[in-house]
Amino acid sequence: MTRRARSDMIEETRGKLIEAARRAFGEEGYAGTSMDTFTASAGLTRGALYHHFGDKKGLLLAVAETIDAEMDLRLAAITESDPDIWRGFLHRCRAYLEMALEPEIQRIVLRDAPSVLGAAYTQASQRQCLTSLAEILSRLMAQGVIDQGDPDIIARLINGALVEAALWIGEGDAPEGRFASVARNVERLLSGLKARH
Amino acid sequence: MTRRARSDMIEETRGKLIEAARRAFGEEGYAGTSMDTFTASAGLTRGALYHHFGDKKGLLLAVAETIDAEMDLRLAAITESDPDIWRGFLHRCRAYLEMALEPEIQRIVLRDAPSVLGAAYTQASQRQCLTSLAEILSRLMAQGVIDQGDPDIIARLINGALVEAALWIGEGDAPEGRFASVARNVERLLSGLKARH
DNA sequence: GCTAATGCATACGCAGCGTATGCCAGTGAT
DNA sequence: ATCACTGGCATACGCTGCGTATGCATTAGC
Numbered sequence: 001m002t003r004r005a006r007s008d009m010i011e012e013t014r015g016k017l018i019e020a021a022r023r024a025f026g027e028e029g030y031a032g033t034s035m036d037t038f039t040a041s042a043g044l045t046r047g048a049l050y051h052h053f054g055d056k057k058g059l060l061l062a063v064a065e066t067i068d069a070e071m072d073l074r075l076a077a078i079t080e081s082d083p084d085i086w087r088g089f090l091h092r093c094r095a096y097l098e099m100a101l102e103p104e105i106q107r108i109v110l111r112d113a114p115s116v117l118g119a120a121y122t123q124a125s126q127r128q129c130l131t132s133l134a135e136i137l138s139r140l141m142a143q144g145v146i147d148q149g150d151p152d153i154i155a156r157l158i159n160g161a162l163v164e165a166a167l168w169i170g171e172g173d174a175p176e177g178r179f180a181s182v183a184r185n186v187e188r189l190l191s192g193l194k195a196r197h
Numbered sequence: 198m199t200r201r202a203r204s205d206m207i208e209e210t211r212g213k214l215i216e217a218a219r220r221a222f223g224e225e226g227y228a229g230t231s232m233d234t235f236t237a238s239a240g241l242t243r244g245a246l247y248h249h250f251g252d253k254k255g256l257l258l259a260v261a262e263t264i265d266a267e268m269d270l271r272l273a274a275i276t277e278s279d280p281d282i283w284r285g286f287l288h289r290c291r292a293y294l295e296m297a298l299e300p301e302i303q304r305i306v307l308r309d310a311p312s313v314l315g316a317a318y319t320q321a322s323q324r325q326c327l328t329s330l331a332e333i334l335s336r337l338m339a340q341g342v343i344d345q346g347d348p349d350i351i352a353r354l355i356n357g358a359l360v361e362a363a364l365w366i367g368e369g370d371a372p373e374g375r376f377a378s379v380a381r382n383v384e385r386l387l388s389g390l391k392a393r394h
Numbered sequence: 395g396c397t398a399a400t401g402c403a404t405a406c407g408c409a410g411c412g413t414a415t416g417c418c419a420g421t422g423a424t
Numbered sequence: 425a426t427c428a429c430t431g432g433c434a435t436a437c438g439c440t441g442c443g444t445a446t447g448c449a450t451t452a453g454c
Contacts, residue, residue, distance in 0.1 A: 010432070031228065031313070034410060047434045050412070115312035116228070119368035153382045156365050157358035164357020165350065171316035185350045192389015207401070231441060244403045247443070 014052055016042045021063050026104035030060055030112040057116060064113040064121060071099055071109075072128040079136065086145050086194075089136050093162060093190060094183060096129075100166030101175065110163050130155050146193040154193070161189065211249055213239045218260050223301035227257055227309040254313060261310040261318065268296055268306075269325040276333065283342050283391075286333050290359060290387060291380060293326075297363030298372065307360050327352050343390040351390070358386065 020042035024033040035046050035056060053059040078095045082088040099105055113121045130152075137151035165186065169178045217239035221230040232243050232253060250256040275292045279285040296302055310318050327349075334348040362383065366375045 013432080035412095036410070045434055046411085048432075051431090051433060055412070111312045111315070114364070115226075115308045118308070119364075122364055123368055147385065149382050149385055150378055153362065153365075153379055154386070156361050157382065157386055160357040160359070160361025161354040162357070163361070164353050167311070167316075167319055168350075168353050171320055181347055182350055185346050185354065188344065188346055189351070189354055189386070189389065192386065192391075194389075196393075210401080232443095233441070242403050243442085245401075248400090248402060252443070 013044060013048055017044065017049060017052060017059070018063055018066055021059050022067070022104065022108070025060065025063060025108045025112065029107060030056075030116055060108075060113060060116055061121065064109055064117070067105060067109050068128050071096075071105065072132055074099070075129065076132060079132075085136070085139060085143065089140060090187065090190065092133070092136065093158065093186060096159075097162050097166055097169075097179070097182065097186065100163055101170055101179070106166065106170060110167070130159055133159065144195055147195050158190070162186065210241060210245055214241065214246060214249060214256070215260055215263055218256050219264070219301065219305070222257065222260060222305045222309065226304060227253075227313055257305075257310060257313055258318065261306055261314070264302060264306050265325050268293075268302065269329055271296070272326065273329060276329075282333070282336060282340065286337060287384060287387065289330070289333070290355065290383060293356075294359050294363055294366075294376070294379065294383065297360055298367055298376070300367075303363065303367060307364065327356055330356065341392055344392050355387070359383065 017039070020038055021033075024038040024041070035049060039045050039049055049059060053062055075092055075095060079088045079092040082091055100110060134151040134155040137146070137149075137154055140146045141148050141151065165182045169175050169182060172178050214236070217235055218230075221235040221238070232246060236243050236246055246256060250259055272289055272292060276285045276289040279288055297307060331348040331352040334343070334346075334351055337343045338345055338348065362379045366372050366379060369375050
């Protein structure tokens, strides 16, 4: 049983590091967080960090992937909450927009990770959310709800539009009003995808 | 005459700094460029830098604004090259997509600047390109080519979609094929904005 | 022509990343 | 049960690089 306890301890420190890093990155930003001070806040030192994640970028990647996985789970639940696929799709997009307003997500996943990790990140991590979205689009196409097209690309386009909109909402003083306007215009844009007939 | 020569010298050093920073940021990224080495490549020292731009972020802002202004000029020329507003609009979007593939633009304007400068940048600088796009959308709405909506928001949505698509194109091995696919799907998305009647 | 101001260089301090080294606990074999 | 050993984590060091304070030279105003 010590065997289990041992690996549990290891996973616990990994978890503590990711958790603390998440808070630090979210509040101070990637560049603004000191490895010394944030590891101290988790009751550890940089030794643990470099052992588990190699370097600062490795840590950011791990954090970003964690958050992305959580987002995907939350979005999946929302998407499936409506039996109508098209409406589930719209709900999902709206929920994604809301999530993109959360400071932690906005700062870590949407701003810092693409800049710091570059293409390596965009390919690997955000794909959870993106591939899920592409699957939904595939189903919508298969059912003839929207016109044929490349689901992966359209997923990217939608994702980009929503992210940009979320950043815009976040930069103003009246987020609620902006959110409502954006939601209307997003729905218009998405409705343009629908098959006409 | 010395008066003119004097201010010319000053503008020259400013220009040299921005030019060198542009190359360095584009190649090494913001975080990867050392203020010492890059100023040396311009035949100057950090003294000149901090005198003109205050700090590293100030320099990045200046560089980003410079590039953005150039982009806006190039895009304006392309937009007006076609007398038909809708086609001019499509040309512009396609050209923007191409521009977003240029390493310098992608790295500095699309990746690093939003991350490093945050909301301060998204508001101030990229607005040149965005307000121009919004104006075009306004005209399209006024002429009944596309349905009514908030031009500023739709401009953001389109911008975000194109940026995200460009990043995706840039991360693969066969950019040409990807570009063609993206262009098709973008045109589809944009066509969805058109008024039905 | 003398002084004030400005453009820019030099010199310094300090924070922070990464690595090399060391220690201790837990693991597996005899 | 003991002992060698692997692996998790801490400590210590060096180096890079940002920002600031100071200094010098040239130019602008009176």
